[in-house]
Amino acid sequence: MIKLAVFGAGRIGYVHALNAASHPSVKLEYLVDPMPSGHLNELAEKTGARVVDADTVFADLTIQGVVIASSTDTHADLILKSVAAGKAMFCEKPISLNFALVSEVADAVERAGTPCMLGFQRRYDPNFRLVRERIANGTAGKLEQIVMHTRDPSPPPVEYVKRSGGMFRDQAIHDFDMARYLLGEEIKTVYAVGGCLIDPAIGAAGDIDTAMITLVSQSGRFVQMNNCRRAPFGYDQRLEALCEKEALYVENRHRDSVTIASASGFTVAPPMNYFIERFAEAYRLEMEAFVDMLEKGQVPLAGMRDGLEAQRLAEAAMVSMESGQPVRLDSEWKPD
Numbered sequence: 658m659i660k661l662a663v664f665g666a667g668r669i670g671y672v673h674a675l676n677a678a679s680h681p682s683v684k685l686e687y688l689v690d691p692m693p694s695g696h697l698n699e700l701a702e703k704t705g706a707r708v709v710d711a712d713t714v715f716a717d718l719t720i721q722g723v724v725i726a727s728s729t730d731t732h733a734d735l736i737l738k739s740v741a742a743g744k745a746m747f748c749e750k751p752i753s754l755n756f757a758l759v760s761e762v763a764d765a766v767e768r769a770g771t772p773c774m775l776g777f778q779r780r781y782d783p784n785f786r787l788v789r790e791r792i793a794n795g796t797a798g799k800l801e802q803i804v805m806h807t808r809d810p811s812p813p814p815v816e817y818v819k820r821s822g823g824m825f826r827d828q829a830i831h832d833f834d835m836a837r838y839l840l841g842e843e844i845k846t847v848y849a850v851g852g853c854l855i856d857p858a859i860g861a862a863g864d865i866d867t868a869m870i871t872l873v874s875q876s877g878r879f880v881q882m883n884n885c886r887r888a889p890f891g892y893d894q895r896l897e898a899l900c901e902k903e904a905l906y907v908e909n910r911h912r913d914s915v916t917i918a919s920a921s922g923f924t925v926a927p928p929m930n931y932f933i934e935r936f937a938e939a940y941r942l943e944m945e946a947f948v949d950m951l952e953k954g955q956v957p958l959a960g961m962r963d964g965l966e967a968q969r970l971a972e973a974a975m976v977s978m979e980s981g982q983p984v985r986l987d988s989e990w991k992p993d
Contacts (some may be wrong), residue, residue: 661724
């Protein structure tokens with residue numbers, strides 16, 4: 658039986674804790690969250706885990722792995738403590754809002770050889786994986802263009818915006834990662850435009866709520882990302898991959914698959930409410946992959962280096978938006 662601890666009992670920590678506790682090979686031993694709450698106590702009751710402090714987790718030699726789903730400003734420190742304690746880790750993105758620290762942490766993990774997986778759950782979604790497989794095995798032919806749409810159902814609270822690191826690091830980082838995952842190569846050019854078209858409070862907090870980003874890969878293929886903090890019909894997450902032999906589409910998942918027809922026309926259910934609901938299966942499969950990494954040494958679909966590279970693209974997008982110019986990348990590029 659694998660013993661795990663989860664850091665963070667917020668929205669995504671709640672999901673990971675429940676998935677870990679329900680896995681037949683896992684005993685969720687501890688929950689850690691610096692903010693006492695009824696929410697935390699409820700999660701402890703549901704999972705059978707004990708609420709403790711971080712030192713207890715790292716001092717317990719029986720804990721084999723940790724899930725880091727706490728606030729972003731805690732990730733780097735918890736990763737380094739996991740490395741020092743020899744504990745495998747599954748960490749949500751981003752690693753840190755400080756890119757220099759991201760690089761330091763990634764180097765430390767790789768030097769130590771500590772097993773590490775990053776929380777890019779779309780890689781585990783069966784639909785996205787099927788697109789990747791058809792491209793990778795040659796069935797679809799050469800990939801030429803990718804178009805992605807990612808729009809939240811409504812803008813996040815301003816307090817969240819202030820600590821999120823901005824829309825590129827917070828929301829669009831999943832699209833940057835998916836671009837690398839499907840292309841199978843790095844990006845050489847990033848050009849981004851963005852503004853605040855929806856919620857003036859987000860602009861006042863120093864962020865944007867609407868953006869378009871164009872990427873060009875090392876071999877000259879194109880990616881168009883359309884990101885927004887609001888869609889009038891709910892959570893919008895779609896992808897189109899144009900290949901030599903096939904065009905592959907991942908569409909929104911609806912709350913049900915019933916089409917209702919009447920004299921006034923045909924109607925379908927709206928999309929699933931938000932990413933937690935839309936990617937519920939992907940989150941479950943992600944936890945299974947973490948357990949497989951611990952039990953069998955299986956290499957995860959997203960590792961520390963993937964987190965670093967996706968954030969490098971987010972940082973480049975911010976520089977491009979501010980300068981109004983494309984940013985050309987190489988392996989050594991980093992923001993000033």
